[in-house]
Amino acid sequence: MKFRFGMVGLLGLGLVLGGCASGPAGNGAAAPSSEELTMGGSIDDDMPDWVEALPEGTEPVDNEYVAEALLFQSQAAQLDEEEEEEFQRLMQRTLESAQQGIESYPDNPQHYFQAGEAYFGMGDYEAAAEMFDRAEELYPRYIWETLLYRETAWVEIFNEGIDMLEAGDRDGAVANFERANELYDYRPEVMLNLASIYAEEARYEDAIEQYARAIEVIDSEWFDRVDEETQEVWSENRQIAVQNRAQLFLVTERYEEAAREYEAIIEEDPDNLQALSSLAAALVASGQSDRAESLFEDLLARDDLNAVDYFTIGVGLYQADSFAEAATAFREAWERVPEHRDNIFNLSQSLYLAEDYEQLHEFATRLVEIDSHNPIAYQLQAQAYLQHADDEAAGLAAYEQGETLPFSVTQLEIVPADGGTALVGFVTNLAGQAGQTVDLRLHFFDYEGAALGTEEVSVQLEGEAEPVQFTVRAPDDPGLFGFRYEVVD
Structure with a gap:
């Protein structure tokens, strides 16, 4: 068995949604204001058809405890933001009235709903969710009101998680995202972020599960309950989630599932070369070599491919251990862009493995x-x-x-960065002097081989065998494909 000197890179798995989440989109409403969150009351007469279609259950009933809780809520709604202590006292009184109502009238859903509102105002979102769950069990149509509270809590916790992620606190971000998922699971954004983080941490099965949950939400009736702008974003995210899940099926050697996923992708997008080459890799790994070879032959016979296409096909062939065919694809890419470092490395390694x-x-x-x-x-x-x-x-x-x-330059990769792209890599001291400066010049090319520009970076060597990461901005050109480096004397 031949030793493989390195790995041909997989396509990126990352998906971290930038920016902060907006207010609730689940029912087309904005996030509740402080007044709306403390007034309680009856179900909106203009509830949508899907809410009206729910079982009626037990209708909310007004009584002395409901009235008392509403009084405290009304008083709280008149307070200014700086009167937080008094607000919390009134929320506690609201909760006590609701709890008395639950004890006296345990089948009246309005008491559970008011208890949930009180807990929400006190910042105990888990307790609020528990009360809302019980209110909805008794009166399913309460979901039209509880959604606002649940999603408002979800947005707050999600945005805190994004801030933690941007500050480098990955563990804190994951804890927030997981908490948000527990409170409200009718939006896919948290699931997609968790899937991305889990994949980066090699928690592949957990990542697959989160992608599956996100896809399930997008494919559910909740898609029809959000506005058109949100639907457009969700549709784009679904495509990414499906492709990333398919790739994770390959990584975890779940080849038959990977093949089915890629076949579904190709059914919607017959010219998706990444999916076609990955499907062939999955077919080879699952023992369907004849189908895979036929598919690769069809791909390589096309006359509309550019360097990016050939490179993608080469990666798929390499992953399928079809090294001679991979070399053919990489050579086609080399003829179009002869100076792309990754391509000529992959070509050389494929030729070695093909003997x-x-x-x-x-x-x-x-x-x-x-x-x-x-x-x-x-x-x-x-x-x-x-x-x-x-x-x-x-x-x-x-x-x-x-x-x-004296030093090595390795692990070069083009990655997304701050709305554009960057080239990252590592310089490792092999036999040089610690503190020595290494000057690099990076050259960039498009998929036709045209030069897009150069960037320079200086890296100071650390101790022996210690890698130092460097990053340079890549050209903001949609045709960006290749790169190479040179050491400047």
């Missing part, structure tokens, strides 16, 4: 010119000398050159 040492001899030499401070590039070149040219001396020299590099 095509003649071509490897050519491309490994090109690779060390473009990827001059990557030890793996020299290992590939050494193998080409040994296996094709039968030149042990040259092979040993190439290997030693890679082993004696």
Whole structure:
């Protein structure tokens, strides 16, 4: 079995929704004001059809405890924001009246609803949700009012989680997102963020579950209950969730599920090359090699592909262990964009694994010119000398050159960043002096091979074997595809 020098990168799994969530969208209303949150009262006569279709249950009934709670709520509604202590006292009195009503009239849903309002005003959202649950059990149509409270709490906790995430407190963000999910699970945003975080933490099964929950919400009747703008966002998020879940099926070796997911994606988008190549990879892994080979042959026979398309197909073929075919796809991409570092690296590695040492001899030499401070590039070149040219001396020299590099430049990747894109990578001290400065020049290319510009960055070496991350802004060009680096003397 051949040793693989590195991994061909998967497409990004990340999906973190930027910005803060807005007020409730579930019923088209804005977030309740402080007055609305403390007045209580009856169900809106203009409730939508889906609410009216719910079972009537037990109608709310006014009584002395309801009236007393309403009085305290009305007094609270007249307070200014700085009168928080008095507001909390009145919420406590509201709760006590509602609890007396529950004790005396346990089948009256209005007492549970008012208790939920009081808990909400006191900031105990879990207790409020428990009371609202009971109110809805007795009178299902209460959902039209409780939704406002639940979603308002959801928005607050979700936005706190986003702030924590942006501040680097991932654990706190996850705790908030999970809490928001428990309180209100009729919106997919929290689920999508949790799925993204879980995937980054290699909690793949948890990520798959959250993507499934998000898709279920978007596919449910709740989609029809939000406004058109929200529907548009949800539809876009659904596509991302389905594609990311399919990719996670591949990562977790659930190949048959991956194949079904990709087939569904292709049914809606027949020209989705990423899905087509990934489907072929899933088919190979699930023992359906004939179908996969036929699919790849069809893809490579197309005459409308650009460098990005060939690169995507090459990744799929590589993941399917079809290394010779992957090399063919990567070579097509190389002919269009000859200086893309990732593509020529993938091409060289595919040729090595396919045991095509003649071509490897050519491309490994090109690779060390473009990827001059990557030890793996020299290992590939050494193998080409040994296996094709039968030149042990040259092979040993190439290997030693890679082993004696003063530093390495690796893990280069184009990533989203602040509304645009960036190139990140690592410089690792191998045999240099700590404190030494390494100057890099990064070149960027579009999918036709045209230069898009250059950026420079300086990195100071840390101690031996310690990596230092660097980031440079990539051109804001929709055609951005490739890059290479050079060390500036």
